Amino acid sequence: MNNQKLPMRIGVGIIVLNEKNQVFVGKRKDNPTDNWQMPQGGVDKGESYINAMKRELLEETSIKNIKIIKEIDSIYEYELPDNLVGIIWKGKFRGQKQKWFITKFLGNDSEINLNTKHPEFIDWKWIEPKLLPKVIVNFKKDLYLNLLTEINLVID
Numbered sequence: 001m002n003n004q005k006l007p008m009r010i011g012v013g014i015i016v017l018n019e020k021n022q023v024f025v026g027k028r029k030d031n032p033t034d035n036w037q038m039p040q041g042g043v044d045k046g047e048s049y050i051n052a053m054k055r056e057l058l059e060e061t062s063i064k065n066i067k068i069i070k071e072i073d074s075i076y077e078y079e080l081p082d083n084l085v086g087i088i089w090k091g092k093f094r095g096q097k098q099k100w101f102i103t104k105f106l107g108n109d110s111e112i113n114l115n116t117k118h119p120e121f122i123d124w125k126w127i128e129p130k131l132l133p134k135v136i137v138n139f140k141k142d143l144y145l146n147l148l149t150e151i152n153l154v155i156d
Contacts, residue, residue: 006085008077009093012053013040013100015147016063021155023129024105026060026114026121036127036135038147040098042089049099057103060120065107072100072150078143100147102154129155 015038016024025036041056043049050071057063079095080088114121127135129151132144 006092006094008095008097009089010043011040011096011098012043012049012056013038013076013098013147014053014057015100015102015151016057016061016066016105017069017102017151017155018105018126020126021129022126023132023151024061024063024112025125025127025132025135027123029120029122031137032122034135035137036125037137037140038132040096043099050101053099053101059116059118060114061124062113062116063105063107063111065111066103066105068101068103069154070102070150072102072147074146075099076143076146078140081139098143100150102151 018024023038025038027034027036039057039060041052041060043052047055050068054066057066075097077095077097080093085091085094112124114124129148132148132151133141136144
């Protein structure tokens with residue numbers, strides 16, 4: 001099948017910073033290797049980016065206590081590698097176009113609970129932003145390099 005005929009999935013991503021400006025990352029349930037990612041997910045039909053962001057963050061991490069620092073202007077996208085097209089998202093999409101948000105976590109770590117209704121992560125941690133491109137799967141590395149630039153604009 002020609003992957004270019006598949007549409008891109010519309011999604012959101014959330015950069016969650018703690019009081020030390022470390023970034024929240026989770027280890028995916030479906031890829032329990034030593035790769036970590038920030039929370040992200042799809043936008044439902046008729047849902048605003050901001051509502052999708054809050055819903056996805058809650059669904060994946062149980063985090064509610066945040067302050068939005070910045071809605072990143074750019075829409076970032078990534079393509080799935082060929083071996084994952086047709087597997088992820090029931091084979092309906094070839095990648096994602098995402099609106100990203102930078103947020104400050106105002107709660108305590110005890111608020112974070114991955115044991116949600118539909119768990120996506122099996123572990124989580126706070127890391128220094130500069131480590132993001134090193135912990136993500138290869139096909140999202142360019143995306144994370146762009147996001148690192150955005151993070152550095154708000155924490156420097």
